[in-house]
Amino acid sequence: MDMDDSPAFAELLPPDRTLMGPGPSDVHxxxxxxxxxxxxxxxxxxxxxxxxxxxxxxxxxxxxxxxxxxxxxxxxxxxxxxxxxxxxxxxxxxxxxxxxxxxxxxxxxxxxxxxxxxxxxxxxxxxxxxxxxxxxxxxxxxxxxxxxxxxxxxxxxxxxxxxxxxxxxxxxxxxxxxxxxxxxxxxxxxxxxxxxxxxxxxxxxxxxxxxxxxxxxxxxxxxxxxxxxxxxxxxxxxxxxxxxxxxxxxxxxxxxxxxxxxxxxxxxxxxxxEGLEATWERHEHVAGALTDGVEAMGVGLNTPEEYWLPTLNPVRVPDGVEDGQVIDRLLTEHGIEIVGGLGALDGEIFRVGCMGHSARPANVSQFVSAFGAVLAEEGAEVDLEAGAGATASALARRDR
Amino acid sequence: MDMDDSPAFAELLPPDRTLMGPGPSDVHxxxxxxxxxxxxxxxxxxxxxxxxxxxxxxxxxxxxxxxxxxxxxxxxxxxxxxxxxxxxxxxxxxxxxxxxxxxxxxxxxxxxxxxxxxxxxxxxxxxxxxxxxxxxxxxxxxxxxxxxxxxxxxxxxxxxxxxxxxxxxxxxxxxxxxxxxxxxxxxxxxxxxxxxxxxxxxxxxxxxxxxxxxxxxxxxxxxxxxxxxxxxxxxxxxxxxxxxxxxxxxxxxxxxxxxxxxxxxxxxxxxxxEGLEATWERHEHVAGALTDGVEAMGVGLNTPEEYWLPTLNPVRVPDGVEDGQVIDRLLTEHGIEIVGGLGALDGEIFRVGCMGHSARPANVSQFVSAFGAVLAEEGAEVDLEAGAGATASALARRDR
Missing domain, CATH: 3.40.640.10 (Type I PLP-dependent aspartate aminotransferase-like (Major domain))
Incomplete structure (x- = not known):
C-alpha cells in the first residue's frame, strides 16, 4: 500500500428499492x-x-x-x-x-x-x-x-x-x-x-x-x-x-x-x-391485504391464521418455480427486495416483510402486482388479476 | 404503562455546536x-x-x-x-x-x-x-x-x-x-x-x-x-x-x-x-495554529513538541481558574464543546480536539478567541489579542 494508491469512489447513488424483506424496512x-x-x-x-x-x-x-x-x-x-x-x-x-x-x-x-x-x-x-x-x-x-x-x-x-x-x-x-x-x-x-x-x-x-x-x-x-x-x-x-x-x-x-x-x-x-394500537392495526390491515392478494392469485401461505405474523409473511414457492429466480427478477426488474427461506425452509418459501414504513398500501399494492407478474412469467399458474383485486378490496375495507 | 401514555416529543432541534472535544468531531x-x-x-x-x-x-x-x-x-x-x-x-x-x-x-x-x-x-x-x-x-x-x-x-x-x-x-x-x-x-x-x-x-x-x-x-x-x-x-x-x-x-x-x-x-x-499525507499536514498545520494561539496568550500545553498529538491538545488549566466553569461557558455562551482531563489529569488540563472536519481554520480561530475571552472573564491572566494574533499568523503560513 502506498500513498499514491488513493482510491477514487463514485458518488453514493444507491438504486431505488422497496424493502419488503426481513429488514431493513423502508426508512420513514x-x-x-x-x-x-x-x-x-x-x-x-x-x-x-x-x-x-x-x-x-x-x-x-x-x-x-x-x-x-x-x-x-x-x-x-x-x-x-x-x-x-x-x-x-x-x-x-x-x-x-x-x-x-x-x-x-x-x-x-x-x-x-x-x-x-x-x-x-x-x-x-x-x-x-x-x-x-x-x-x-x-x-x-x-x-x-x-x-x-x-x-x-x-x-x-x-x-x-x-x-x-x-x-x-x-x-x-x-x-x-x-x-x-x-x-x-x-x-x-x-x-x-x-x-x-x-x-x-x-x-x-x-x-x-x-x-x-x-x-x-x-x-x-x-x-x-x-x-x-x-x-x-x-x-x-x-x-x-x-x-x-x-x-x-x-x-x-x-x-x-x-x-x-x-x-x-x-x-x-x-x-x-400514530399510537401503538393503531400501529398494530395498520400492520394487520396492510399485511392482511398482502396475504389476501397472494392467496387470491392462487399461492399458499406457510402459516395458518392462528400464528400468522403480519410483519413477516412466509409465502410458499409455487410448483415449477425457482425461488432465487423470482427474488432476482423482483429486485432487478421491479426494485422490490424480498428474500428466500432459511434452514429447513430454504427453497420452500419466500419471506415477505411488511414492517414499519414498508407496511403501507403503496408497497403492498406494488408487491402483489409485481409478484404476480413475475410468477406468471416464470410459468406458475397464478391469477394475477384476482390477486391485485383482492388486495385492493382488502385495502379498501376499514373494518378489518 | 398503558396505551394512553403515548409520549409526545418535540421536533429534533439540537443546538448548533462546534465540536472541539475528544469526539464526535464536526461531521462533514x-x-x-x-x-x-x-x-x-x-x-x-x-x-x-x-x-x-x-x-x-x-x-x-x-x-x-x-x-x-x-x-x-x-x-x-x-x-x-x-x-x-x-x-x-x-x-x-x-x-x-x-x-x-x-x-x-x-x-x-x-x-x-x-x-x-x-x-x-x-x-x-x-x-x-x-x-x-x-x-x-x-x-x-x-x-x-x-x-x-x-x-x-x-x-x-x-x-x-x-x-x-x-x-x-x-x-x-x-x-x-x-x-x-x-x-x-x-x-x-x-x-x-x-x-x-x-x-x-x-x-x-x-x-x-x-x-x-x-x-x-x-x-x-x-x-x-x-x-x-x-x-x-x-x-x-x-x-x-x-x-x-x-x-x-x-x-x-x-x-x-x-x-x-x-x-x-x-x-x-x-x-x-484530499489525500492521506495532505490530511496529516492539515491537522498539523491547523492544530499548530491552535497551540500557537494558546501559548501566545500565556497558557501552557501539557505535552512537549516531541510527542504532541495534534488531534487532541492537552491545554493546562491556568492558575485560579476552575476548569468546569470554563467548559460550561464555552458550551453555553459560544457553542463550543471541549472537555476536561480524566484520571490523573482531572482538573489539570482541558482537552481540545482538532480532528477531521473540526480541524479547519474556522474552528480554530473561533476556539482561540472564545477560549481567551472566557479565561479572561474568569480572571486568568491571558493576552487575548496575542493569542488570536498568533493563531491568525500561523494559519496564514503555508510552509508549515
Missing amino acids: PRVLRSMATPLVGYLDDYCVEIMDDIQEGLRYLFQTDNEHTLAVSGTGSAAMETAFGNLVEPDETVLVPDNGYFGARMGEMAERAGGEVHTVSAPWGEPLDPADVEAAFEEHSPTVFGFVHGETSTGVRQTRVSELTEIAHENDAYVVADTVASLGGVEFRTDEWDVDVVYSGSQKCLSAPPGASPITFNDRAVEKVHAREEPARSWYLDLEGVWEYWGEERNYHHTAPVSTLYALREALRLLAE | PRVLRSMATPLVGYLDDYCVEIMDDIQEGLRYLFQTDNEHTLAVSGTGSAAMETAFGNLVEPDETVLVPDNGYFGARMGEMAERAGGEVHTVSAPWGEPLDPADVEAAFEEHSPTVFGFVHGETSTGVRQTRVSELTEIAHENDAYVVADTVASLGGVEFRTDEWDVDVVYSGSQKCLSAPPGASPITFNDRAVEKVHAREEPARSWYLDLEGVWEYWGEERNYHHTAPVSTLYALREALRLLAE
Missing part, C-alpha cells in the same frame, strides 16, 4: 432527515434529553415501566447478546427453541456466555407448545429460557406467551423474548405478560436504520445481573457499564451512536403520534 | 447528507459494492494490504473488543500501558477475554519508553501487547512505534494498536511499522458519526484467531463470524448498519480526495 423520510442533522456530543445536555425521550418512547413501545430500558449501540444481534451475555453465567442451564434460525442463535450466544444449552422443539414453521416447554423444564431445569416472539426465519408468531412465562417463573427461571421482527408491528406487552428481558431492532417495525437496538430488563433480571460472580464476558455489551451511561449518572462508558439515536428518537416519535 | 456536510440517503438491503449488490469501497478506503487509511480489513458494527470500544476478544485466549498473558484511560480499558477487555493482564508504566502525559516495554516483556513474557497510538485521555502521541513492534515480535508476541484518536489525523503506517491489529473510530479524524469502526488484522493475527481452542467470547464481535459477511462470501452474520456504512464510505471518499 422524517427518520432519514433526522440522520442528516448535525451532531452534538454524547454527553451534551441535549443528547441527554434525547436519551430521556428515547427511554420514554421505548417504555411505551415495550409496554413496560422497567427502569432499565435503553438502546444498545449495535444491531439486533448485539441486543440479543446483551440479553444472554448479561443474564447467563458460566455453567447455567439455558433453554432455547429449535424451531427457527434465531432460537439457534440464542443458543450460540448462551454458550459463549458459558451456559449449557438445551433445546425445546417445534417444527420449523410452528410456534412452541407450552406443554413441550413444561416438559423441557422438567427434564433440564433451566434457569434462563429464551423464546422468539416473531421468528424472522419462518414467519411464525409465538402465541400463548403468558403461559410460557408462567411455566418459567414457576420454575424460578428468567425469560428472554426476541421481538426483533415483531415489536411495534404486532401486540406485545412486556409487563402484562411478565417477560423479564425483551429486545428488538430498529430497522424493522420502527422504520429506522439498523444500529441502535431497544432492550428492557425488569428489576428481577437486573438483580440477577448485579449478583453475577464474574462480570459479563463482553465489556461493550455489559449492562453494568452501559447503564452508567443510560442510567441516572449519564457517565461515559462508550461513545454513543448519536446520529442513530436521532433516528431512533424520530422513529419513536412517529410511533407515538 | 457531505457525510451528513449521505446519512439521509434511502437504504438498500445489507445483502443488496449495491451494499456489497459499498463494502468493497469501504475496505479499499480503509486499507488506504491504515496504509495496509491486509485482506482482513473491515468496519465493526459498533463504536470505537466495539473495535477495541474485537481486537482483544479475538486475539486473546483464556490464560494468555497480555501487556497493556497504564499511562492513560484507554490502555486501562484494553486491560479490562483482555481480562473479560480470559487473559492475565500486566501493565507497562509511564506517567500520565508521557508515551511508553521502549526500554520499559522491553523490561516488561522480560518480566512477564506476554503473548499480546497493546499500545495506544493517540491517547485521548492525555493528548499524547506514542512515538517510536517500530521499536515497540520489534520488541514484541522478537518475543513472538502480537501487537495491537489503538488509533481511535489518531488514524487519519497523524501519520500511522500499519504495514511499514509491522503492527498486527489496528483499530480506530469513525467519529474523530474521519468526520463521520460514531457507529462503524475501522479495524485491520494481518495474516499472522488472523492465523492466531483461526487457531483458537474455543471461539471468541462475544458472538457479535467474533472475527470468524463477522468475516463471513465482510469476506468473499458476503453471507449474513448480523444486519449491518447500512446508513452508517454510507457515512463511512463518504468520509473515506473525502479522505481519498
Whole structure:
C-alpha cells in the first residue's frame, strides 16, 4: 500500500428499492432527515434529553415501566447478546427453541456466555407448545429460557406467551423474548405478560436504520445481573457499564451512536403520534391485504391464521418455480427486495416483510402486482388479476 | 404503562455546536447528507459494492494490504473488543500501558477475554519508553501487547512505534494498536511499522458519526484467531463470524448498519480526495495554529513538541481558574464543546480536539478567541489579542 494508491469512489447513488424483506424496512423520510442533522456530543445536555425521550418512547413501545430500558449501540444481534451475555453465567442451564434460525442463535450466544444449552422443539414453521416447554423444564431445569416472539426465519408468531412465562417463573427461571421482527408491528406487552428481558431492532417495525437496538430488563433480571460472580464476558455489551451511561449518572462508558439515536428518537416519535394500537392495526390491515392478494392469485401461505405474523409473511414457492429466480427478477426488474427461506425452509418459501414504513398500501399494492407478474412469467399458474383485486378490496375495507 | 401514555416529543432541534472535544468531531456536510440517503438491503449488490469501497478506503487509511480489513458494527470500544476478544485466549498473558484511560480499558477487555493482564508504566502525559516495554516483556513474557497510538485521555502521541513492534515480535508476541484518536489525523503506517491489529473510530479524524469502526488484522493475527481452542467470547464481535459477511462470501452474520456504512464510505471518499499525507499536514498545520494561539496568550500545553498529538491538545488549566466553569461557558455562551482531563489529569488540563472536519481554520480561530475571552472573564491572566494574533499568523503560513 502506498500513498499514491488513493482510491477514487463514485458518488453514493444507491438504486431505488422497496424493502419488503426481513429488514431493513423502508426508512420513514422524517427518520432519514433526522440522520442528516448535525451532531452534538454524547454527553451534551441535549443528547441527554434525547436519551430521556428515547427511554420514554421505548417504555411505551415495550409496554413496560422497567427502569432499565435503553438502546444498545449495535444491531439486533448485539441486543440479543446483551440479553444472554448479561443474564447467563458460566455453567447455567439455558433453554432455547429449535424451531427457527434465531432460537439457534440464542443458543450460540448462551454458550459463549458459558451456559449449557438445551433445546425445546417445534417444527420449523410452528410456534412452541407450552406443554413441550413444561416438559423441557422438567427434564433440564433451566434457569434462563429464551423464546422468539416473531421468528424472522419462518414467519411464525409465538402465541400463548403468558403461559410460557408462567411455566418459567414457576420454575424460578428468567425469560428472554426476541421481538426483533415483531415489536411495534404486532401486540406485545412486556409487563402484562411478565417477560423479564425483551429486545428488538430498529430497522424493522420502527422504520429506522439498523444500529441502535431497544432492550428492557425488569428489576428481577437486573438483580440477577448485579449478583453475577464474574462480570459479563463482553465489556461493550455489559449492562453494568452501559447503564452508567443510560442510567441516572449519564457517565461515559462508550461513545454513543448519536446520529442513530436521532433516528431512533424520530422513529419513536412517529410511533407515538400514530399510537401503538393503531400501529398494530395498520400492520394487520396492510399485511392482511398482502396475504389476501397472494392467496387470491392462487399461492399458499406457510402459516395458518392462528400464528400468522403480519410483519413477516412466509409465502410458499409455487410448483415449477425457482425461488432465487423470482427474488432476482423482483429486485432487478421491479426494485422490490424480498428474500428466500432459511434452514429447513430454504427453497420452500419466500419471506415477505411488511414492517414499519414498508407496511403501507403503496408497497403492498406494488408487491402483489409485481409478484404476480413475475410468477406468471416464470410459468406458475397464478391469477394475477384476482390477486391485485383482492388486495385492493382488502385495502379498501376499514373494518378489518 | 398503558396505551394512553403515548409520549409526545418535540421536533429534533439540537443546538448548533462546534465540536472541539475528544469526539464526535464536526461531521462533514457531505457525510451528513449521505446519512439521509434511502437504504438498500445489507445483502443488496449495491451494499456489497459499498463494502468493497469501504475496505479499499480503509486499507488506504491504515496504509495496509491486509485482506482482513473491515468496519465493526459498533463504536470505537466495539473495535477495541474485537481486537482483544479475538486475539486473546483464556490464560494468555497480555501487556497493556497504564499511562492513560484507554490502555486501562484494553486491560479490562483482555481480562473479560480470559487473559492475565500486566501493565507497562509511564506517567500520565508521557508515551511508553521502549526500554520499559522491553523490561516488561522480560518480566512477564506476554503473548499480546497493546499500545495506544493517540491517547485521548492525555493528548499524547506514542512515538517510536517500530521499536515497540520489534520488541514484541522478537518475543513472538502480537501487537495491537489503538488509533481511535489518531488514524487519519497523524501519520500511522500499519504495514511499514509491522503492527498486527489496528483499530480506530469513525467519529474523530474521519468526520463521520460514531457507529462503524475501522479495524485491520494481518495474516499472522488472523492465523492466531483461526487457531483458537474455543471461539471468541462475544458472538457479535467474533472475527470468524463477522468475516463471513465482510469476506468473499458476503453471507449474513448480523444486519449491518447500512446508513452508517454510507457515512463511512463518504468520509473515506473525502479522505481519498484530499489525500492521506495532505490530511496529516492539515491537522498539523491547523492544530499548530491552535497551540500557537494558546501559548501566545500565556497558557501552557501539557505535552512537549516531541510527542504532541495534534488531534487532541492537552491545554493546562491556568492558575485560579476552575476548569468546569470554563467548559460550561464555552458550551453555553459560544457553542463550543471541549472537555476536561480524566484520571490523573482531572482538573489539570482541558482537552481540545482538532480532528477531521473540526480541524479547519474556522474552528480554530473561533476556539482561540472564545477560549481567551472566557479565561479572561474568569480572571486568568491571558493576552487575548496575542493569542488570536498568533493563531491568525500561523494559519496564514503555508510552509508549515
